[in-house]
Amino acid sequence: MRNALIFREIDAFWDFIRLHGSEGHNARGYSLYLAQPQTPPTRPLLLLVGFVRKKSLLGKLFSHFFENTYHIEENQSSLRLFLPDRSQQDLLVLQRRDAQDLLSLVDLVPALPLSAPKEHVIFWLHDPDQLGPLVEISMRLQNDRIQYAPLHNPPHNGLLLRIEAPSFYLLQICKEQYSKQITLYTEEATDFFTPWGYRHPLIDLWRLSEMPREPRWTFVPQGAPPQTIAPVQWQDIYKAAQFVLQLHTEQDWEESKEQTPRFSLPLRFEPRNRPLEPEIWLLEEQHRPQLERQLSLMDEDDLSLLLINIQKDQDGKHRFFLREKQIGKGRAWLDFGGQRFACYKGIHQLLLPVDIELQPQLRRDQYTPLFDLRAGILTFVTLPSASTHRMEEATLTRIREDAFAPLRQYIDYLITQNIEHLQSIQQQSVFDLGRYTRAPYRPELLNTRQSTSSRDTHTPKDREKSAQETSPKETNEPQTSPTQRPPTPRSKTNPTATSEHRRSALEEEERTLEAQLLQDPQSDDFFMLAQLKQEMQKLDEAQECLIEALWLASPPNEALLKKQLQEIFFKTAHTKHTNVPTENAQIYTRRDAFLSSLFTAPTGVRTGWLQTHIQWLHQSEALLRKKLRWLAWREVLRCNRDQREAARVRESMLRELNEYGLSITDIPTFLQRAFANNRQLFAETQAEQNDQHLALHHLHYLRNQFAQLQLPPFRIVGQALVGAGHLQVGVLPTGVDLLQEAQQYAKDDQELDLWVAAISHSVASYADEAFEIRTASRLQHHTSLLEKQPFLKEKIEECSRLLQPAKEKELQSAFAASNVRRLYTDAPIHAPRLQEAFAALQEAHKQGKADHIEHLTQTFLSVLRDAIRGEGDFSRAPVDYNEVAKAISRFVDLLGKLRWGGSGHVLLAHFLDFVRVAPSRPPDESDSVRGLFFMLMRLHIAQGLVSLERLPQAIEIIQQCLMWLYRWIDNPIDFLDFCGVALQAIEELPLQERNQLLQSITDQFVQQINAPDSTMRVYYEGSALQRLGYLLQLQLVRIAASKEQLALGQMKQYMDRDEMALRERILHEDLTQPMGE
Amino acid sequence: MLPTYAFEDLKPQVENLRKRVNQVRKHLAQYFVNKEDIVDLMVLCTLAQEPLLLVGKPGTAKSDLIVKFAQAIGLEGEEYFEYMLTKFTEPSEIIGPIDINQLKEGRYLRRAEGKLPQSRVAFLDEIFKSNSAILNTLLTIINERKYYQDGKPISIDLVMLFGATNEIPEFSELGALRDRFTLKVESESVRETHFDELLEKGLRNETYKAFQQRPWADLCRLEDFLKLKAYLDHTMSRTEDKEGRTDRDRFFPSDVYALFKRILKTLEKEDRIEISDRKVIKLYKLIRTRAFLIHGGVVTKEDLVLLRYVADRIQDFAPVREKVDTLLRLH
Incomplete structure (x- = not known):
C-alpha cells in the first residue's frame, strides 16, 4: 500500500509541480496514473505515487494538495483507492508514466504556430541508413551546417544528426515521410530536448534548474518516458560524406615566375x-x-x-x-x-x-x-x-x-571712445571694472575663462553686494600677473561682514566651481579653485587643484603654475599633516619638500639637484598620482634629457594603464567627494530641490500603484520600499510611518516580516551614515532626521535580533542580486570574428595607434552589424544576441574612453550611425524567446547610448523595447528579466527623464500581479519568482529616488576623459623636450 | 450578363477550345522577349477569371503585353477598358460620371458607358497610386463583380482585371487590394541578357505598328475562355464521381497535393510570405486550371510552378521564385 496524491485537473497537477519547483527527484521513481473510477464512472483522475512529503513543504501553499492524499494499492491494470471513511474504490488505469523526476511526468503541449527553427534541430535517426537521403536533401536546400554523432549504447542505437537552422521543408518531409525512422528534437532549455512542434509547459522551471543539473542530455518524446544520454561529440558531416567530382578535362595553370608587373595609375x-x-x-x-x-x-x-x-x-x-x-x-x-x-x-x-x-x-x-x-x-x-x-x-x-x-x-576689442571720460566713469563706478583698465591689451593668462566664470557665477545682485564691500582704491589697482590676480569680489574682504556669512559664500563658490569642473575640467578653473581653497585653508586640496591646472595648462602658463605649486608644496611641507598617522605624516612632509624643490625653476645644470630628485623619484614614484608622477619626471628629464629613463617611465605608466586603467585615487580627493555627494539627494541648490521634488512625485506615484496590488506580500513589501525611498530622500515622517505600517502588516508572516525588516535595516544603516554632515545648512536639513534617530537606532537593533545570520545573508544577497539576466555582458566575447575585431581595436588603443583606430572601429561595427543581422560570416548560424550584447557593452566601454581622443567625435558618429541603421525589431516576432533576446540586446545599446550622453536616442530605444514587451511577453520570468535590464538603463538617466518610463513599467507590473488569470498568479505566489518580483519593486523605487547610477556614470565619464588624456600624453609627449621648444 | 453554358453542350467542344486558347499562349509570346511565363499567366488568369498584377520598372513591356493580349482575344471598343490611375483620379473616371438628369430627379446614378463596369477586360495602370475612394470601389468590383448605383449593387460582366505597377507599397491600407491579386509577376528588363533579340523583335513590332498590322489579333475569342471556364466549373462542382472520388481525388494526386501543402508552408514559415485562406483556395483553383489548360487534366508537379508568383513584396519575388524551383527540383 502506498500514498498517492490525487489531482482532479491537469492544471492542479501543473500548479503542484510549479510550486514545488524543479527539485522533485526520487531515485526510486515516481508513477503518474491516469485512472478512471469504476463505480460510479466519473471523470479520470491523476494520481501521483512516490512523492515524499518534506517538512519544508508543510506551508499553507501545499496544504490543499496534501489534503488529497490517499492510500492506494497498485495492481496490473487497476488501482484500489482507500477512502477516509474506510470504503474502497476501484480505478481503471488508463495510462501510466514512470520517471525519476517530477518534471518528466508532465505532458508536452503542441507549440503553435509552428515556426521555422532559427537554431539547431537534432534528428534522432533510429535507422542510420536514413543519413544519406537526409543529408542530400539538406545540402540541396543549401544547408551543409550538419554534424553527426553515432549512438552505440543499446537501447540508444542509431545516429544523432544536428542541423543548424534546417529548412522547414526538410522538417516537414521528416515528419510526413519518416516519422517512424526519425524523431526531431529542438533544444528547449540547456540540455533539454523536446520534439519539434511541442513544448514543455513548465519549461521555465527547467530553465531555473539548469545550473545544478549533471551534464546529461534529456530527450522527452511525446507520450513516452524521457531518455537521457551523455553529451555526444559532434563531428562534421564532411568527415562522413564522400563527394565525387567528375570532370572531362583538367587544365593546370602555373603561377608566373617572372617579376610581377606593377601598374602605375596617376590620380587626378x-x-x-x-x-x-x-x-x-x-x-x-x-x-x-x-x-x-x-x-x-x-x-x-x-x-x-x-x-x-x-x-x-x-x-x-x-x-x-x-x-x-x-x-x-x-x-x-x-x-x-x-x-x-x-x-x-x-x-x-x-x-x-x-x-x-x-x-x-x-x-x-x-x-x-x-x-x-x-x-x-x-x-x-x-x-x-x-x-x-x-x-x-x-x-x-x-x-x-x-x-x-x-x-x-x-581678439583685442578696441574702445575708440574718449578714454578719459571712461576712466572717470570707472572711478565712480560701484562695479568692478579693474580688469578693463589695460584695454585694449589682452590679459596675459587664463583670463578669458576667468572673467567668464566670475561673470557667470555672480548675478548682478551679487556684484552689487560685492561692490559695496569693495573700496574704490582696490578696484583701481592695475592687473599685473595671474599671481596678482585682479581682485575678485571674493578677495575683497569687508571687515563688517560676519565670518560665517563669508565662509558660506566661499563654500557656495567652491561648490559651484567644483560642479563646473566635474562637467568640463579646465586649467583656469582649477587655478581659480586652488586660490579659493588656499583662502579657505584647504592646502591639500589647493595642491591637487594646482597639479590639475598644471596638467591642463598650455606651455606659456606652465612657469607661473609651477611657481605656485612650488610655493604650496613648500607651505605644506612646513605644515603638520594632522589628518594622517604619524609615520605617514613624515612621508608626506618629505614628499612635499621634495616636490617643492622639484618644481623650482632650474637655472643652469645642477648635478646634485638632479641626482637627489631622480633617486627620490625612483623610490617614491609609486606613491604619486599618475599625473603628478608624469609632471615630476618631466621636470627632471627636461634637465638631463635621459631618453632611456623617459622610455622606462613611459612604458611603466602605459603598462599600469593598460592593466589596471585609471584608479579612482588618481583623481583629486575633493572631486571624489563631489561625485559621492552627487549620489545623494540633498535639497540645497535649486537643481537639487527640483530633483527632490521629482523623486517625491515618483514615490507618490509608486505608493498609489503598489497599494493597488492584489497580492498582499507585494503590497506590503512595496509599501516598505516606498517608505525606505522617502527616508532616503529625507522625508522622514512619511518614510517612518510607511515602514512602521508595513511592519505591522507583515508581522503574521515570518518570511514577509524578515523582508520588511531587511528593508528597514538597510535604510537605517543608510540613514546612520547620512549623519556625516558637511555643512551647517545640511545639518539643519537633517534636524527632523535627528529627531527620528531613536526610532532608527531601535530599528537596527530590532532587525539584528530578527535576522538569523544565515537568513540575513540570504536576504542581503537577494537584495544585492540582480534579476535572471539572460545576457551576461560581463563575460568575455566568444564569437571568433567579433572577438578578433574587438581585440584589434583594443590593441590599437593600448598601443596608441590613433591612425588605425577609426578604421578598426568601422571594421568592428561592420562585423557587429553582420552579427545582428545574421549576414556575412554570421549567416551560417542563428544570431547569438548574447554575444552581440557582450560586444556592444565592451565596445561602448572602450568608446567611452576613445571619444575623448583626437578622432573621438568621428568614432562616436560611426557608433551613432550603427545604432541608427541597426534593426529595431526582432527578425521573427512570432518567436518570442528570440525576440526577447533581441530586445535585451537593444536595451544594452540604449544603456550604451546613455553612458555616451545620447539620451534622446536611448530613451527612444527603451520606449520601443517597452512597447514590444507589452505586446509580446506573457511570461513572468521574461517580464521580470526584461524589466530588470530596462530599469538598469533607466537608472542612469537624469530624474526628469525617468517619469514616463517608470510609470509604464509600474503599470505593467501591477497588471501582471492583478491578472485575473490564475496561472499567472501562481507564478507570483509562493514560488521563487516572488523574490524576483520584490527585486523589481526595489528597482522601481531606486529609479524613483536614486541618483546613484547617474553619479557613477558621471564619474566614469570624468575618469574616462582623464585616462584618455593621460594615455595620449604618455604616448605622444616628449618628456625630455625642454620647456618652450 | 454573362452567358450560361450546359455541360453536355460544352463537352464536345472542349478540346478545340483548349487548342485555341493555348494558341494564344504560344503565339502571343513570340512577339516578346522572354515573356513566356507572363503570357502563360495572363491566359491562365483570364481563364480562371482571377486578377493578375504585373510589376516592373517602366519600359518593361507591361502595358504592351496587356494591350496585345486584348487584341489577341478579339476585344474591341467598350469591351476593353484601360486607364492610368493617379492619386487625383476620381471614381467617375473609372466607373462613370454622375448622371445629372437623374440626379435632378433624386437618383444617384452613374453613366457607365465606356467605363470599367461595361468592359469585359480592364487594365488599370499604376493601380496602387489611386486614392482610397477608387480602391474601395475596386475591391468590390474584383471580389464580387459588383458596383453600386444609387445604393443598389449592380452586377458587372468584367471577366478579367489586369493591374500594373512600378512598385508595391507596403502600407497596410493597401493590404486588401494586394491580397486580391493572387498572383503577381515581375516583368523584368531583358536588355542585359537578350539584347539582340530585344532589338530585333522591338523593331519588328515598330514596323507592325507603322503599317497598322496586328498579326497577333483575333487568335481566339473571349467566349472561348468563358466556355472553358464554364466547363471547368461544371467539373469541379461535381462533388463525387461514380466511384465516390472528389475532384481532388481525381485531379490532384496525393503526392503532388502533399508537395503543394509543403511548399506553401515552407514559404510561409521560412520566407514570411503571407498566404491568406482566400489565397489558398484561389491557388488551388489556379493550379487545377493550369493543369486543365496545359495538359488536359490531372495536376502534375510542373503545375505547382504557379507558386513562384505568390509573393506580395517585390523584394520577395526572386527569392520565392528560386525557393519554389529548388523545392520542385528535389522531387
Whole structure:
C-alpha cells in the first residue's frame, strides 16, 4: 500500500509541480496514473505515487494538495483507492508514466504556430541508413551546417544528426515521410530536448534548474518516458560524406615566375557636382579685413565656438586656418570665405577643397600611405587658386590637430571712445571694472575663462553686494600677473561682514566651481579653485587643484603654475599633516619638500639637484598620482634629457594603464567627494530641490500603484520600499510611518516580516551614515532626521535580533542580486570574428595607434552589424544576441574612453550611425524567446547610448523595447528579466527623464500581479519568482529616488576623459623636450 | 450578363477550345522577349477569371503585353477598358460620371458607358497610386463583380482585371487590394541578357505598328475562355464521381497535393510570405486550371510552378521564385 496524491485537473497537477519547483527527484521513481473510477464512472483522475512529503513543504501553499492524499494499492491494470471513511474504490488505469523526476511526468503541449527553427534541430535517426537521403536533401536546400554523432549504447542505437537552422521543408518531409525512422528534437532549455512542434509547459522551471543539473542530455518524446544520454561529440558531416567530382578535362595553370608587373595609375583632381559642407577654412592675409568685419558682428560668447591656427611663412606672411569647435549638432554653419576644406571620404586627417575629389576612387585605407597621413596631424591639399584643379600645382600642408586655439584669445576689442571720460566713469563706478583698465591689451593668462566664470557665477545682485564691500582704491589697482590676480569680489574682504556669512559664500563658490569642473575640467578653473581653497585653508586640496591646472595648462602658463605649486608644496611641507598617522605624516612632509624643490625653476645644470630628485623619484614614484608622477619626471628629464629613463617611465605608466586603467585615487580627493555627494539627494541648490521634488512625485506615484496590488506580500513589501525611498530622500515622517505600517502588516508572516525588516535595516544603516554632515545648512536639513534617530537606532537593533545570520545573508544577497539576466555582458566575447575585431581595436588603443583606430572601429561595427543581422560570416548560424550584447557593452566601454581622443567625435558618429541603421525589431516576432533576446540586446545599446550622453536616442530605444514587451511577453520570468535590464538603463538617466518610463513599467507590473488569470498568479505566489518580483519593486523605487547610477556614470565619464588624456600624453609627449621648444 | 453554358453542350467542344486558347499562349509570346511565363499567366488568369498584377520598372513591356493580349482575344471598343490611375483620379473616371438628369430627379446614378463596369477586360495602370475612394470601389468590383448605383449593387460582366505597377507599397491600407491579386509577376528588363533579340523583335513590332498590322489579333475569342471556364466549373462542382472520388481525388494526386501543402508552408514559415485562406483556395483553383489548360487534366508537379508568383513584396519575388524551383527540383 502506498500514498498517492490525487489531482482532479491537469492544471492542479501543473500548479503542484510549479510550486514545488524543479527539485522533485526520487531515485526510486515516481508513477503518474491516469485512472478512471469504476463505480460510479466519473471523470479520470491523476494520481501521483512516490512523492515524499518534506517538512519544508508543510506551508499553507501545499496544504490543499496534501489534503488529497490517499492510500492506494497498485495492481496490473487497476488501482484500489482507500477512502477516509474506510470504503474502497476501484480505478481503471488508463495510462501510466514512470520517471525519476517530477518534471518528466508532465505532458508536452503542441507549440503553435509552428515556426521555422532559427537554431539547431537534432534528428534522432533510429535507422542510420536514413543519413544519406537526409543529408542530400539538406545540402540541396543549401544547408551543409550538419554534424553527426553515432549512438552505440543499446537501447540508444542509431545516429544523432544536428542541423543548424534546417529548412522547414526538410522538417516537414521528416515528419510526413519518416516519422517512424526519425524523431526531431529542438533544444528547449540547456540540455533539454523536446520534439519539434511541442513544448514543455513548465519549461521555465527547467530553465531555473539548469545550473545544478549533471551534464546529461534529456530527450522527452511525446507520450513516452524521457531518455537521457551523455553529451555526444559532434563531428562534421564532411568527415562522413564522400563527394565525387567528375570532370572531362583538367587544365593546370602555373603561377608566373617572372617579376610581377606593377601598374602605375596617376590620380587626378576632378570637380565635384555638389561641393561638400566646409569644415575648415584657409584664409590668406588679404582676407583679414573681411574676417575682422565678420567677427565684429559676432558676440564674444559665440567666439568661444571658433578655433584658429595661425601660420607664418619665411617672409612673415600670415595665413589662418579657422574651424568651428563643434562639427555636428550645435554647429553654427558659418562661412568665412577663403579656401574651404572638408574631410575626404570621412578620413578626418585628410582635407581637400570642398569642390574637388580624387579620381579614380580608391579604398579608404589606400589614402593613408599615399598622403602619408599621420595620427594627430591634419593634412591639407591646397591649390594656388580656386580655378586650378591640376594635381601638379597642389601642395600638402600639415598642421597638428591640437594646434587650434580658441579664437577668442586672439581678439583685442578696441574702445575708440574718449578714454578719459571712461576712466572717470570707472572711478565712480560701484562695479568692478579693474580688469578693463589695460584695454585694449589682452590679459596675459587664463583670463578669458576667468572673467567668464566670475561673470557667470555672480548675478548682478551679487556684484552689487560685492561692490559695496569693495573700496574704490582696490578696484583701481592695475592687473599685473595671474599671481596678482585682479581682485575678485571674493578677495575683497569687508571687515563688517560676519565670518560665517563669508565662509558660506566661499563654500557656495567652491561648490559651484567644483560642479563646473566635474562637467568640463579646465586649467583656469582649477587655478581659480586652488586660490579659493588656499583662502579657505584647504592646502591639500589647493595642491591637487594646482597639479590639475598644471596638467591642463598650455606651455606659456606652465612657469607661473609651477611657481605656485612650488610655493604650496613648500607651505605644506612646513605644515603638520594632522589628518594622517604619524609615520605617514613624515612621508608626506618629505614628499612635499621634495616636490617643492622639484618644481623650482632650474637655472643652469645642477648635478646634485638632479641626482637627489631622480633617486627620490625612483623610490617614491609609486606613491604619486599618475599625473603628478608624469609632471615630476618631466621636470627632471627636461634637465638631463635621459631618453632611456623617459622610455622606462613611459612604458611603466602605459603598462599600469593598460592593466589596471585609471584608479579612482588618481583623481583629486575633493572631486571624489563631489561625485559621492552627487549620489545623494540633498535639497540645497535649486537643481537639487527640483530633483527632490521629482523623486517625491515618483514615490507618490509608486505608493498609489503598489497599494493597488492584489497580492498582499507585494503590497506590503512595496509599501516598505516606498517608505525606505522617502527616508532616503529625507522625508522622514512619511518614510517612518510607511515602514512602521508595513511592519505591522507583515508581522503574521515570518518570511514577509524578515523582508520588511531587511528593508528597514538597510535604510537605517543608510540613514546612520547620512549623519556625516558637511555643512551647517545640511545639518539643519537633517534636524527632523535627528529627531527620528531613536526610532532608527531601535530599528537596527530590532532587525539584528530578527535576522538569523544565515537568513540575513540570504536576504542581503537577494537584495544585492540582480534579476535572471539572460545576457551576461560581463563575460568575455566568444564569437571568433567579433572577438578578433574587438581585440584589434583594443590593441590599437593600448598601443596608441590613433591612425588605425577609426578604421578598426568601422571594421568592428561592420562585423557587429553582420552579427545582428545574421549576414556575412554570421549567416551560417542563428544570431547569438548574447554575444552581440557582450560586444556592444565592451565596445561602448572602450568608446567611452576613445571619444575623448583626437578622432573621438568621428568614432562616436560611426557608433551613432550603427545604432541608427541597426534593426529595431526582432527578425521573427512570432518567436518570442528570440525576440526577447533581441530586445535585451537593444536595451544594452540604449544603456550604451546613455553612458555616451545620447539620451534622446536611448530613451527612444527603451520606449520601443517597452512597447514590444507589452505586446509580446506573457511570461513572468521574461517580464521580470526584461524589466530588470530596462530599469538598469533607466537608472542612469537624469530624474526628469525617468517619469514616463517608470510609470509604464509600474503599470505593467501591477497588471501582471492583478491578472485575473490564475496561472499567472501562481507564478507570483509562493514560488521563487516572488523574490524576483520584490527585486523589481526595489528597482522601481531606486529609479524613483536614486541618483546613484547617474553619479557613477558621471564619474566614469570624468575618469574616462582623464585616462584618455593621460594615455595620449604618455604616448605622444616628449618628456625630455625642454620647456618652450 | 454573362452567358450560361450546359455541360453536355460544352463537352464536345472542349478540346478545340483548349487548342485555341493555348494558341494564344504560344503565339502571343513570340512577339516578346522572354515573356513566356507572363503570357502563360495572363491566359491562365483570364481563364480562371482571377486578377493578375504585373510589376516592373517602366519600359518593361507591361502595358504592351496587356494591350496585345486584348487584341489577341478579339476585344474591341467598350469591351476593353484601360486607364492610368493617379492619386487625383476620381471614381467617375473609372466607373462613370454622375448622371445629372437623374440626379435632378433624386437618383444617384452613374453613366457607365465606356467605363470599367461595361468592359469585359480592364487594365488599370499604376493601380496602387489611386486614392482610397477608387480602391474601395475596386475591391468590390474584383471580389464580387459588383458596383453600386444609387445604393443598389449592380452586377458587372468584367471577366478579367489586369493591374500594373512600378512598385508595391507596403502600407497596410493597401493590404486588401494586394491580397486580391493572387498572383503577381515581375516583368523584368531583358536588355542585359537578350539584347539582340530585344532589338530585333522591338523593331519588328515598330514596323507592325507603322503599317497598322496586328498579326497577333483575333487568335481566339473571349467566349472561348468563358466556355472553358464554364466547363471547368461544371467539373469541379461535381462533388463525387461514380466511384465516390472528389475532384481532388481525381485531379490532384496525393503526392503532388502533399508537395503543394509543403511548399506553401515552407514559404510561409521560412520566407514570411503571407498566404491568406482566400489565397489558398484561389491557388488551388489556379493550379487545377493550369493543369486543365496545359495538359488536359490531372495536376502534375510542373503545375505547382504557379507558386513562384505568390509573393506580395517585390523584394520577395526572386527569392520565392528560386525557393519554389529548388523545392520542385528535389522531387
